[in-house]
Amino acid sequence: MHYKRMPIEAESPEEFGYDRISNNLSESSIKDKTLQQLNVTLDIAGLVLFYGDHKGLPELREQIAAQGQGLTADHVLVTAGAAGALFMIATALLTKEDHLVVIRPNYATNIETPKTIGAQISFIDLHFEDGFALDTQRIAAAITPATKLISVTVPHNPTGTMITQQQMQEIIAIAEKAGCYVLFDETYRDLSFNTPLPLGASLSPLAISVSSMSKAYGVPGIRTGWLITQNNSLLQLLLAAKEQIGICGSVIDENIASSILKKRTELMQENHLRIQHKLAIVREWIQQEPMISWIPPQGGVVCFPRIDLPDEKTAAFYERLLHQHKTYLAPGHWFDMPDQYFRLGYDWPTEQELRNGLAAISAAAREV
Structure with a gap:
């Protein structure tokens, strides 16, 4: 494999310097x-x-399995973040002779690792004009x-958009008919605004669920994620x-993760109240800003x-936004999209930083 740095990492705020933003x-x-x-x-x-x-x-594996019906600790493999799980799945399952179907835009690893392997990729592009809605028949046609x-x-x-439970079942049915696996990256599942969908892995032996402690719990530094599958042969392959x-994960990190998950219900209640408050700030800004349009999210913090x-x-625009207004956004090219699009994370900043950043976007857009 010949590795190439992804823009989402090479241009990340930790690379640029948090002290400069x-x-x-x-x-x-x-x-x-x-x-x-x-x-804790x-x-x-x-x-x-x-x-x-x-x-x-x-x-920890028991706590993770308890979130899905019919799952046990034996179905869970703890990994070095969700990124570690995604990497292992791609490298264990794909070769140059294999083909995969990827919804785009997407988290870069879900695209770049298969590219590095040389696998053939069919993209199912989501479009702003369609509300970033997914048509599962396009997946079926790409098989x-x-x-x-x-x-x-x-x-x-x-985008923060959601598929329905019926669509999830349709995707699984497509995978079962084709005899292929389906990866559900469920990193934001705990931050679904309405009732979360079932864990994908609980619905079929061909479904793999991936998540982590990073996004919904705010502890990316412990590098603890997981994958779930009912397919024991697949789990043994990924364990290898x-x-x-x-070999194994950090025993310190895994103990921290377990201690945090004991407080999962309480923490998620706090998160959801705060997220909805900040999302309301973004919604009000967009309603008053004619240069910006969006598809309102249904989960997550982006x-x-x-x-x-x-x-x-x-x-x-991005140059002025950063150097004149000290405000950082995730431009569209991080996700194989035009730079007229940008990912806006609205919960990581403080409320004042969020308000200042939104005002900066409006100002920079009119200055270029």
């Missing part, structure tokens, strides 16, 4: 948390720093005899991949608005 609207998670803010107390002085369970801390994987994010990143990459600027002015 006043209003960071590019982040795709809730605000990063401290253990004190999470009210850890006694790790007596923790033996051994090689942990290769599948992950049993208690070939070589199709090995269908890749879907739900709630969707970067994990063991060859890193949306994907469109700015009314010609192609030749977008680079100058």
